[in-house]
Amino acid sequence: MKITNFKFHERGLNRFFGPLEARILDILWEKPEQSIKAVQEKLDQEKPINFNTVMTVMNRLVDKGILSRRSAGRSSVYSPTESKEHFLEKQSKEITHELIEDFGPLVVNHMIDAIEDVNPELLEQLEQKIKAMKKER
Known part of the structure; x- marks a missing residue:
């Protein structure tokens, strides 16, 4: 996966991703194999965020090849594709x-x-x- 948008004036992961994408990735790098709900609850501790927004961003990260998704019962769990x-x-x-x-x-x-x-x-x-x-x- 090649990142095509590098933001020179940002810091850390925000140079490669939007702030919410970067935060979601940090959460999943810390503890892979989490559902959208689990990630959303973790984000909610910092600042309230809508479940659908988190779902959209996580699914876009799957589409970009940055996250993988697998079924786990009635829901899906997400993990980064690399460390x-x-x-x-x-x-x-x-x-x-x-x-x-x-x-x-x-x-x-x-x-x-x-x-x-x-x-x-x-x-x-x-x-x-x-x-x-x-x-x-």
Whole structure:
């Protein structure tokens, strides 16, 4: 599944999804195999939300391939099709490759600057990875 709409000015999962989609996914990543009603009740604890709205969003996430649905008696249960970690790994890799393809050395330089500004330990990890890659060649 490839996300085609990346929202630069949002944070976290909201960069890939709408706020309700992101919240539903967080709930299901925390505890898969939940019904629409269970998810709606969890969302209601934060802010009241209509059952039909939750059902529509969850079914759209199924259509997008992000959630799976299976019958469980008279209702259905929903689960993410992949872990949050795997989803974020794939999306960040895709974004990075596209940025490098479009902007080349500029992106690499800005990423290194950002790593150094945010966490110098990440710069050390990057250096180790580059050394390992050079040895493999």
